Amino acid sequence: MCGIIGFVGPQESDALDVLLDGLAGLEYRGYDSAGIALANSPIDVHKRQGEVSSLESALAEADLASESVGIGHTRWSTHGPPSDYNAHPHTDAEGQVAVVHNGIIENYQSLRTELSEGGIHFESDTDTEVVPHLIAQGLDQGLEPESAFRQAIERLEGSYAIAAVFEGSDTVYAARHESPLVLGIGQDGHYLASDVPAFIEYTDQVIYLEDGEFATITPDHVRITDAAGETVETTVETIEWDAEDAGKSGYDHYMLKEIHEQPNAIRECLRGRLNELTGRIELEELADLTWEGPVTLVACGTSYHAAMVGVTLLNRWGVDARAMLASEFDAASVPLTESSLVVGVTQSGETADTMRALREANRAGATTLAVTNVVGSSAARECDHVVYIRAGPEISVAATKSFASQQAALTMVAAALSGRRSRELVQSLRSIADAIQQVLDTSCAREVAQAYRDADAYFFIGRGLHYPVALEGALKLKEITYKHAEGFAAGELKHGPLALVGEQTPVFALVTGDGDRAEKTIGNIKEVEARGVPVVAVTDGQSDVERYADHVLEVPALKGIASSVAANVQLQLVAYWVAHELGRSIDKPRHLAKSVTVE
Incomplete structure (x- = not known):
């Protein structure tokens, strides 16, 4: 959900390449638009609805000056629909400052009303746009950029991770409250992001910002301060995985x-x-x-x-x-x-x-x-x-x-x-x-997916430790296939949901072992089989559930948690292959985000 990338490097560095690499590294979070701002004079801002590739196409046609400082953003809509004008970064009316923001500013409407009554015209529907206008007010009052930035942040209520660049400046300013920000400390520049994958190919040395902290990032220095402006002692940590792992x-x-x-x-x-x-x-x-x-x-x-x-x-x-x-x-x-x-x-x-x-x-x-x-x-x-x-x-x-x-x-x-x-x-x-x-190594989940790719709905049932796995199996399928799926405790199927089953609604039943739970779940399976409902059994073969199943997904004969984890893998594969058969966007399903950082 929403991704931030920022870079400050020496004059010979190319911030644009770093920003685009960072945006690509953040695509997994889920987004509907993307944009960048380079701290030239005037600030270069480019943003587009859609994927990062749409932004890259627009940049290829733009006349961009080389710059070593910039910020970028991938937006997941909260205020206003996906559009070019709602995409980040946002600027003030004079183009003095550009801002990117993750989170939700809860008092934005009162701030927007106040600014509008003061003659400010807003270009977007977002809560974020109040921030550059508040910063610009400070600049117009004669404040230095850092003081104007701090003054604006003090007026915000809600959750936020915010980064800002100023016209012709070699500094990125940032602040966080209940939304993540991490700094990357590199030999050829410093980085700022909502998550490490945005810059892991450049450095594995990081500093995590805490709530209420501010960061001032220049080509050769990183300073972390608290709300009062006092320097905060920080620890540089090493990320133990690399870009290839991601x-x-x-x-x-x-x-x-x-x-x-x-x-x-x-x-x-x-x-x-x-x-x-x-x-x-x-x-x-x-x-x-x-x-x-x-x-x-x-x-x-x-x-x-x-x-x-x-x-x-x-x-x-x-x-x-x-x-x-x-x-x-x-x-x-x-x-x-x-x-x-x-x-x-x-x-x-x-x-x-x-x-x-x-x-x-x-x-x-x-x-x-x-x-x-x-x-x-x-x-x-x-x-x-x-x-x-x-x-x-x-x-x-x-x-x-x-x-x-x-x-x-x-x-x-x-x-x-x-x-x-x-x-x-x-x-x-x-x-x-x-x-x-x-x-x-042995799953036939792809064949099962091919058999049921056109089903009207999918139901998953299990008992004990298999019940949450049934819920997860349904969630995984609906997330990436956009098909209706529900999970139930097996005994609850007859208490209402049975009215929904039919020839086009396969039931995936998790049955392992040969004990009381397995026997009762088989009884539930007989109930749906008698109504002409196709059954897919996820089983270790210790019961006779295969007699009542149209398809079987096998798991090793194990006890306890091992059996449930193995059964879940079969359901993951079914979801993946149904989505593959339907041509869905598997890694980036519509409307969803990897890390949900708003309530």
Whole structure:
């Protein structure tokens, strides 16, 4: 969701190339327009609705002066429809300053009214455009650029990551509040971005801005200050992956590449955390964690489904736990005390709803734990404890390997919190990577996708740990195919949803093992089969579900979490191949963003 790139280099550098590379590196976040501003005199601003390629075509026809300082942006619409005039950057009336912005300025309407009454004409529908006009007011009052920038930021309410360049200046100014910004420290210039992939090919040395901090970036200096203008001591961190890790590596889509990266992602997630001799989960990150009250997991989307897995295990192992959609979490509905533990599950570590819930928990005095993929993210920095899932960079909007790693990580967290010690559990976790690889090597998901690509709708059912996987299977399919899909606890199909099934609505049933859950799910399958509904069984062959299925997607015969993770891979592949058959934009599905940083 919305991407920022900024660059300040020596005079011989070419900011335009860096900005375009950065915008390309941010395409995965989801966007509907793109633009750049070069700090020439006057400022060169170019922006276009559509993909970065549309902007590049326009730039090829423009008469651009060489410049070593600039900012760029990919926009995901919040205020006003996708258009050239709503695209970022935005400028003041005189073209003195250009601004890019992620987030939402909540008081923009009152600011806009005030500025309009003062004679300012607005060119766009966005909340962002108030910012350059506020900065220009400061300049007209005789303030220096930095002071004018700070004065404008002080008037904003809401969430924002903002970067600005001034006419003829060699400096980029930036500020953040509840929206991520990271600086890249390079030998041939310095970088600013909403996410590391924007500049990872140039440098792996980064500084993460905290809420309320300002950055002043020149060709040879980076200065971080607080709201009062006092210098803040910062730490330069090293990113442990490179540009090649974030590439497609020969796959047609990032999603397919990331599905195939899951065995290695799981191995990384488990590395150094399992003791097969004692059956213990060894999460050093939680060694000093203490709490006494209930555990609440908060998350959104795919991460919420992973949270459901964690809660299922916690409850089984004697811990009072619940999963909540972060957007529904508030202190009134979930009373918190100093004995409470709130766990935020977020791939990016920047999800706005999840961050709001965690901040509310912090204010209430609860202990907070982040389960995230991104080192240095807001969740990682602001929570009392953090467990990294170690999935590596995930570029496709549709989450795949992060979900697998979240399931494994939350299984370990649940074991650590409950004090569970089990060699069988450790062996189950160890078996996941090989089980996924077996599914990848033998899956017939493409044939199933070809058989059902024209279905009217798709239903997914499962019990126990398979229930959140059924929800995730439906989410993945609807995300990238734009087809209707729903997931249900298998026993709930007969309580209403059965009215929707028919010959053109296949039911994907997750059935593993031969116990009570498998038998009951087979009973649910018989209910739909009797009504002429096609059935796809995801199974390990231990039950006789194949008798009632039109197609079978096989998984290895394993127990517990390993079985659910392997079954999910089959559903990921089905979603991918249905989308492929339909010619969808798999990595960048319409209307969606990778990191949702607005509530």
